[in-house]
Amino acid sequence: MSGMPGHTGGAVLTADEPSAAGTASAGDCSIVTRGLTKRFQGGQVAVNSLDLAVPRGSVFGFLGPNGSGKTTTIRMLLGLVAPTSGSWELLGTPMPAGVSGVLPRVGALVEGPAFYPYLSGEANLRRYDAAGPSADPRTAGMRIGLALERVGLAAAARKRYRAYSLGMRQRLAIAATLLGPRELLILDEPTNGLDPQGTREVRGLVKEIAAEGTTVFVSSHLLAEVEHMCSHVAVMRTGRLVAQGPIAEFRELRAGEAVRIRVESPDTAEAAAVLAALGLDEIRLGDAEVSAELGAEAPERICAALVADGVAVRGLAVQRPSLEDVFVGLTGKGFDVDG
Structure with missing residues (x-):
């Protein structure tokens, strides 16, 4: 199979084919990794020579069983964990050298939300906003109001977090990632632990955000969520990328059938x-x-x-x-x- 994976109409790339990232144009992709590898102490390889190409404007599902290396990959992308080897770019900028200029344009939710239960949703977001080094306190109210409205929580802004449903809590967490203009959103298991209603709420929100032009990178072990939300997908197995491409073309692999x-x-x-x-x-x-x-x-x-x-x-x-x-x-x- 040939073609640039990640582009609509491109073929699915499997592990035995040439690297997608090796031929990817950084201008066409929000995330590009080349040989990204993480070895922990004791020799454990969590991520092994990962080549990803995430096209701009896509909803990209990063799929794999628990323990396949998804969260470690996200931590490397955000500069929270240093890779052992390899390179990566976010929004066309080499990392980690460009971290200070790029991360303000990236929203991220990693391993679940953390909020004060006795504060309102609005008050919690004020604390998140104040932690931003480039956030102007004079416009904080406007940013927070826009973020709450965007995730459908404007009416519950003054409601205490402990009274929020699971879906509302996850939407508030996504609101925290949207306190500024974002070109890329990275969400680690955004529907984890949610009931069906909460799952539908988050799924709809992700689609709305993507429709506004933001690239959304969604890590998940839930096949149904990836199938419902995503335009493209990459599949991990024990730290290795085994395939990536437009989700509609994955069926062409046929799994031997x-x-x-x-x-x-x-x-x-x-x-x-x-x-x-x-x-x-x-x-x-x-x-x-x-x-x-x-x-x-x-x-x-x-x-x-x-x-x-x-x-x-x-x-x-x-x-x-x-x-x-x-x-x-x-x-x-x-x-x-x-x-």
Whole structure:
């Protein structure tokens, strides 16, 4: 496969192919890493030669089972942990040399929010804002108000944090990352521990932020969240990147399975004969249905041929391997698929 991963229409890059970051244009990407590696004391390799290319304006899912190196990678990107080797750029600027100029343009939520429970949401944000070295205290009220409005908490601004729901708490944490204009948002497990309602709230918020032009980098072990939120994805396994690219193209990896077409019909023998005449392989007959490998045949042509031959078609569907199938094939283990 060829093409720059991360760009719409580009192919998914797997671990045995040339580095994406090696050919990435920094101007096209919000995050680029080249050979980024972290070894801890005792020789443990948490992140091993990571090459990432995160396109500007994307919602980029950084997916992997717990312990695959996602949080360590984020800590390196933000300068919280020094890499053992390799290099990286944020917003087109080499790091860590450009940290003072870049980080004010980056919002980050790492390993969950931390707020004072007896203070209101607004009062908590005032403390976050005051900690910013470039924050002008004269405009703090305006920044805080805008951030609360952006995450839908303006009406709950004076409500104590301890009375917030899980979804409201996570939205307040995201508001803390938006106290200034941000070109890049890095969120580490933003839906971790949330109930379904809170998960939907955060998912919708991420989409809204991305629609405004901010690149959102989302680390998660929840497959369903990545599938619902993200335009692009990278998959980690035990510290190594195994694939990255547009999420729509991950299904093309197929996890060793072929795309099949399934026809619901009482006329299974007749339907099977039509599929065979069209050259389809691996035909399987079931109870009131027949399926076959789709190959290069267009589904609409198959449907037209069935109808033209007098086969009663109750339903016709193209069956592709699920993202769960693909990711399990890439990582060798399952993901939490709950949203």
